[in-house]
Amino acid sequence: MYEYLKRFVLTNLLTLYYTGVALFYCAITYLKNPFSNPWAVKLKLEPPPQLTDPKYGVHKYIKVNNTKLHYVESGDSSKPLMVFLHGFPEFWYSWRYQILEFQKDYWCVAVDMRGYGDSERPEGVEHYKMELLVEDVRDLIRQLGREKFMLVAHDWGGLISCEYRNKYPETLSGLVLLASASRTAWFQEVWTSSHQRQQSWYVFLYRMPKVPELLFSINDLQVYDQVMVFPGKATNKEDIECYKYWFRKPFALTPPINYYRANFGVDWPEIVEHKENVPMLVGLAEKDNYLTPGLLDTMKKEYSCIETAIVKDTAHFLQQEDPDKVNNLIREFLSKHNI
Structure with a gap:
């Protein structure tokens, strides 16, 4: 009880x-x-041209778990399914480089999670509880007609993916987390590490x-x-406009x-x-301003089948900043486990 009260x-x-x-800064x-x-x-009425570029795939909609989701589909649907789950504050476009890399070998599906991008935005905090987010993924896979799939996730997508992996391990051929961790690891780290608490300042504010x-x-x-544009990295001002296009919209942030x-x-x-024998790779960015390497120690205690990596000279949005490094990391993992 004492520890609970202290955390409270x-x-x-x-x-x-x-x-x-935050209020002082605003003032x-x-x-x-x-x-x-x-x-x-x-506000801009027309989306930036990158968001409708056919090289990334076909835009589709599907109703899962009573919520309409938007996703971008690319590649041959007869090939193994690879699903991408983005983080905060992103949407499907964060996976543009991975879609181009893997669409020739996999059926790639990059989702706008509920409340993001062109997906439905249910009102009320209760509609964003973890159990609902996990069931969104499960129902999506069912409706795509697959028994097994490869899951690649970043940030919040990774938190959801760990919970999904814990509940439905038999449906996964493999799991890659980028700049993310399990909920257990994050909570344990945030309560035991002052550094992680400082890195997670925004979570308390939110x-x-x-x-x-x-x-x-x-x-x-x-x-x-x-937070997304750095000298010498791949993300540019045109990419930022893609994000602002969606997040400028009324009620898009809540x-x-x-x-x-x-x-x-x-x-x-x-x-x-x-x-469970689910091949799992967790890649953290060397210069991440939000996650500390200590998270990996807890995750190694959680998962028997886990590999970890620190991606050098990258920050939190690494799959966009250094797509070649990240794509090679994923390729090596897929090849190693014959996925």
């Missing part, structure tokens, strides 16, 4: 602290130029209503320019942030060892 108090103190910092931004609205929306959306949308979603509101708590999940 710490969680709320950090939430209040980061909320105060300073406004006061610098009070005659200009930093939250002015620059518990609050409205303030996260206010901070995120400031100055035409400048956060994308700050559903993704609801993933945090629905699933962040003060619990302490015990480590349960999963011994």
Whole structure:
């Protein structure tokens, strides 16, 4: 009980602290130029041409678990299925380089998860609980008519994928996580490592209503320019416009942030060892500003069949920043396990 109360108090103190910092930043931004609205929306009616480029595949819709999802399909549907789950704050486009790389050997399906991109946005935090997100994936695979598939995931997609792997291991031929971890590993690390708590500051902030959306949308979603564009890396301003196109839309920010509101708590999940023979690779970025390498130690206790890697000179959005490195990493894993 004492440990629970300590986590409860710490969680709320950090939430209040980061909320105060966010509001102070918003106030300073406004006061610098009070005659200009930093939250002015620059909506564009036509999507950037990259989002409709046929080289990435065909855009389709499917109703799974009572929610309509949008996805991009590429490759021969008679070949092994490879499903991609994006992270926050992204959508299918984050997998553009992997689609181009693997479409010749796999039936590639890159999903907009519920609340993202052109998928349905259910109202209410309760619609983004982990068990629903897992069942979205399970129903998707059923409706695609496959018994087994390869799953590649990033960030939030990885959290969902671990829960999916724990519940439905028999349906997976393999699992690759990029810049992600299991919920158990993340919770244990955030409560035992001050470094991980600092890296996860935004998770505490996102518990609050409205303030996260206010901070995120400031100055035409400048956060994308700050966290995704680096000198010498593949992501460019045209790519950023693809993200801003979707996230500028009314109410587009709240559903993704609801993933945090629905699933962040003060619990302490015990480590349960999963011994099923599901080949699994976890690749963390060397320069990740949100995840610490200590997460891998817990994951090695959770999963008997696991390989880990640190991708050098990359940051959190590594599959977009350094697609060649990431594609080679995935290729080697697939080849090693004959997937």
